[in-house]
Amino acid sequence: MKASLLAKLIPAAFVVSILCVSCASRKPPQQVLQQKYAPEKLRNDVVLLKKILETNHPSLYWYTPKDSIDTYFNATLAGITDSLTLPAFRNRLSWLISKIKCGHTAVRYPAHYGRASIQLRGQQFPLSIKTWADSMVIIGTAPGYDSILKRGTIITSINGRNTHQLLDSMFQLISTDGYADNFKSQLISFNFPANYRSTFGLDSSYLVRYIDTAGVEKETLLIPITPKKDTGTARRRRPPGNFVPPLTRKERKQAERTSIRSLSIDTTLSTGHMRLTTFSNGHLRRFFRRSFRALRKENIQNLIIDLRENGGGSIAISTKLARYLSDHTFKVADTVAAQSRRFRYGRYIHPSWIYWLSMRVTSHKKDDGRYHFGYYERHHFKPLNKNHFNGQVYILQGGFTFSAATMFISEVKTQNNIHVVGEETGGGNYGNSSVHLPAIKLPNSKMMVVLPMYRIVLDSTCTKDGRGITPEIPVYPSSVDIRKGIDSKMQKVKDIISASQRTP
Template sequence: MAQRADAILPKMPASRLREDVILLKKILEANHPSLYWYTPKDSMDQYFRYTINSITDSLNEVAFKNKVAWLVSKIRCGHTTVRFSKAYGKIAPLFRYPLFPLALKAWNDSLVVLGSIWPRDTVFKRGTIITSINGRSNRQVLDSIFQFISTDGYADNYKNQLVSGNFPAWYKTIFGTDSVYTITYIDTAGRERSTLVKAFIPQKDSIGTKKPSTDKRDEQISGRPTRKMRLMNKRVMVIDTASSTAFMRITSFSGGRLKPFFKRSFKTIGQQRLQHLVIDLRENGGGTVSNSVDLTQYLAAKPFKLGDSVVAISRKFRYGRYIHPAWPYWLVMNLAATKEKDGLIHFGHYEQHYFKPRKRFHFDGDVYLVQGGLTFSAASMMVATLKGQKNITVVGEETGGGYYGNSAMHIPTIRLPYSGLQVSLPMYRLVIDSSHPKGHGIVPDLEVKPSSGAIRKGIDPKIEDIRALIQRKSR
């Protein structure tokens, strides 16, 4: 019998939790620009009523967060998400264990082992195919988890990637914990088998209490990342002179001193007269729009703008005492945006300004943009701008970020007064291009999906396919 890992958390009275949901509805109705973009008002009202009426007894924070996350996911906005309270964040490590012991990669109806927390596990090696957990099929497991995840429209590949990033935590949050799990899998002979696997609980003496050192030399010895390593984790470029190709990996458009990095990189590419450029955006969840624009300017063949429309329904920040930070965003929206005849608040600069391609260090060779479910927000905006350009090939899987548009730009946080839950609140609705299909992410020109064989061998099929394309062009 499963035991909730959060069972010892304090519970909050139902009446106060219902008040939090009622207040959330009022705040979203007053401020969210796309509350009814995908889900009609009568349906959203019904989801709110159902959530409020379902709170009939006291709940702890994990159980309440699941209810609010389920509700918010119905908006189908990837930038409107639910996080635990700040207070829970301080005590969360106390509830980390016991933990589901396998890291799993999810796509379609597949669950494949990436690794086992048990070092001597001889059954669940990398690449092993899972067919069920505790009697639930893969599809049942994923569908149960997916209903608590927000995404742009129906771009469910984002949910696959998010769950793959930390399957044990997602499984525990939704299903609770067991002391053992019954897992059905395909063995090396191709036969379906079942076995029991213990939940992971670390030994007490394996958790160190040593205070962290401030000596930079100790960072290298202890394995903690240095400043250089942290920068490389956000952006790095490697050159393969044999194939005349630069491989650039950008995991975020925030931080990382990106603009100087882009300038140095494209200068080097030009000096070495490289013919091919691969930009890996699979881990890039977005960030600062100006950095995304800067990279696009080195690649775009013609002037471009960010969107056909960038609008908010209000800049008054109603219920502002529950929105943090409200004042800086209020100031920017009142200085940089104007109310138009349609009654909406327009961010005119992004609607009207065309960014010109850079003349210096501009790259005109073959470009391969590698994307996946985690390619989101400013990263998907960049791909949407460049897709269809003659020298651009988009490779990988559907993005998590919407091709038609998204709700973002300014994203303060709602803090519900009693539970402390935090809900992100995008203030602008961006239509990137009204001619794009609405409802999904960007579909690649060359689709390359995961496979158990590639995971087992430790190869990257997307990069391998790009290398093959480059070799054919070179011949």
Template sequence: MLNRMAVLLLGITALLFASCSSSRKTFDPDRKFAPDKLQKDFTLFRNILEENHPSLYWFTPKDSMDLYFDNGFRLLTDSMTEPAFRNLLSTITSKIRCGHTSMRYSKRYTDWLDTARLRMFPFTVKVWGPDSLAVTATLNRKDSLLKRGTVVTAIDGRDIAQIIDTFTNYLQSDGNIITGKYQMMSNRNSFGNLYRVVYGIPEKVRIDYIDSNGLPQSAMIAAFDPPPTVKRKEKAEADTSKRLPAPGTPTPKPPKDVPKAVSLNANRNLQIDTTLKSAYMTLNTFSMGSRLRGFFRRSFREMKKREIKYLVVDVRNNGGGDAGNSTLLTKYISKKKFKLADSLYTNKRSSHYGKHIELQPLYWLWTLFVTHKEEDGNFHFGFFERHYYKPKRRLHYDGQVYILTGGNSFSATTLFAKAIQGQSNVTIVGEETGGGAYGNTAWMIPDVTLPNTHIRFRLPRFRLVMDSTLAKQGRGIMPDIEVGYNSYFIKRGVDPKLGVVYRIIRDRARMEKEMDGMKGGK
């Protein structure tokens, strides 16, 4: 009897495995969906956003959003592939001006991309302005023409300003912030992925560039074809372990073969320079699972033991995560009590489209207990609107703090930076953050799956307002000392932001030493 059962179970398992394998093999990434299927998904996409997104009209008036929706629907007169339809939806989510509302491929298409040997754009770039782009690395090792720092002026006859402007229409950002979009294009292969889905990548790409003598040149550069033995872990503009995710997307999990200690150290570490009595803290995430509570405790204990006078906190590549972790770091540095938000609310507990929204029943139950309806018709999370956090007494840091920011500084990172901005011992150095200084729409962000194409989009459920006086501006946290990039820094591999902070610390340390000497002389 047992043997028969074992054989039966093995047979069922083999059939299931064969079925799954067959399903994977028969997946057609070039499949086109009929207009009626696309129209149904589009209508659902619009209805869910209009019903549930608490900030749909925060920066874009309703009549304008209605126009964007209507124009998008009118384009659905012919069949479309999944990437084409996703592109269309992305141009609409970008108009919401919410960095947490983004489109994602279906799970099957994402799985296919995991191992697909797609032709790749031949180099990676750094974008730092509406018409400023330079090469950071080439994928073809034999290509010695386009060196690091080479300024590119056109690609396949398209002016760089035109390309950058086009790409911004496919990328999400908070409010009126553009630095985040520039940084998204600069994150490893993101520019190349965008180029593929918008224009396609031919076998050879024509590049117009400025040579080392400052003269305009043109050349045909071969696209990069991955070797057959290499499996590419690329999820077209989504998260990978090899490049920074776009701000607002979930933090990617490290590969299984990477030791936990190594991945943790890559995301957060502390380096101490005893000569300058300074410490450099790298924080690339505030996500749960990064064991930040213990890391902060050990770090601030070590800094107190070594009498560190200058602390650099690098959050340039921190896309956010758990607000509890960012709040904890704030408590170690802030000199006064602080709140997370002036207001935090959702506009809906239930939904007519709950079966398409991830964990909707749990969301309804959770909001039933922690939110209450107020006169404005919204359901407010009163605890965070009223609660003040107190600074740490033990291991509190009172030295000079320099926070490095950039376009990837997003979400919970802005909660941290905003809470201590303006404090007498805190200086923010770098570029405008990708996350809004006024607040954001996030907190709980389920996936919504469209039933016909199975394309997914992220639906933030809570509007968090940190500073209502800044909402109309729709900007990020502005640095006290603005430091950007140019081709000179890229060509020489120079970190200009860290360079500025190092010089400040060096000069302050030298001045303090001289003053101590003068006091000793007296």
């Protein structure tokens, strides 16, 4: 009887203990966001990070020599003299990691901090801003925020910092491939308020200088805004006559897929418009099959492929798309090599065992002492015969065109029927470090640092100048186009297609 009772009590006690630990470990969001970490613990994280990068990063000294990397690490360690919050520590790590000049090696907040920041939204700068070079132009204001500053207005300074000072400070905390700073500009444009706050903190007000419609520089004072969380209350209070039924599960999935990839066909211009925001998810192989079959059936002669929002994804998927367009066999890269297959610090790399197993199977050591992914170095991919597209192709690219998207463009850009339009890519023209992307989890701060495992050299005959792919037909933003809502890159391509159809 006693044994039976004990057998029942032990599992119950175990469950209660787990619940107690779980509840105790959940701190209020405000406490999570304001928590500070002891300087010795943060310095230990930095020391460990250096050891892991030296052991496994394939391109630690590709653009920055070892003595400079050592100097940056020493400066980071010397600068940690007091307890820091995670944002403050993240800025120091981001500055340090950016010196490697590898776009895939980036710093991420731990999951618990991300959850807390979503639950407790703080105030932020009220304007959305498009940036390029040293230019800053308003593209919108926060919902419900009333401002005299309208879309297309040129900004010259914020709180006494001119545009060069603002962007240069934000650039210091963003990693990119080599010197392709257009990636940094585009990343800032995606969320200017968050990048401003990460770099400069929260100000009680913002003195914004701008150019008015008469070309005169003026100034106005803005106050920060707190984004409102949609609790669903507004939806519940709508009158019954205005009720909009929620999307079904099927409709939600379709909307998600459409946000990733879409194809529209304009038969009057004999033009297809394919938009791809990633080379991951979205059942892209099936999408490609259906899309190129539709292009063939409609006898479409021009295809626009918009990769301006495409930050990469699966190399296999981007290669699949290239096979529908390429007129020749091609390799993915001349070199795909890892520094090591060992995970000496595997307990801090997640998930290390999956990548350890994969690298054991797919890579082999060569005379240069590195471990080469032989399949991508040797295999020649052939163009697809079925539904192959032979018409004119216009690829739209920009600063956020990165990783596998840049690799795709590299594979097809030399063809006579393929034209690259837009701005320099964020992904490197010579190569990048990627393929496997586990994350380093630092034990004290729990900060995450993405760790690429392979160095990719796309074309060894190119010059390693740290630049992205330059377009054949450059088209840059302008305040006039932004104010009028004109997509200048798309419009340029449509003008070219229209002109070609008028030519006898």
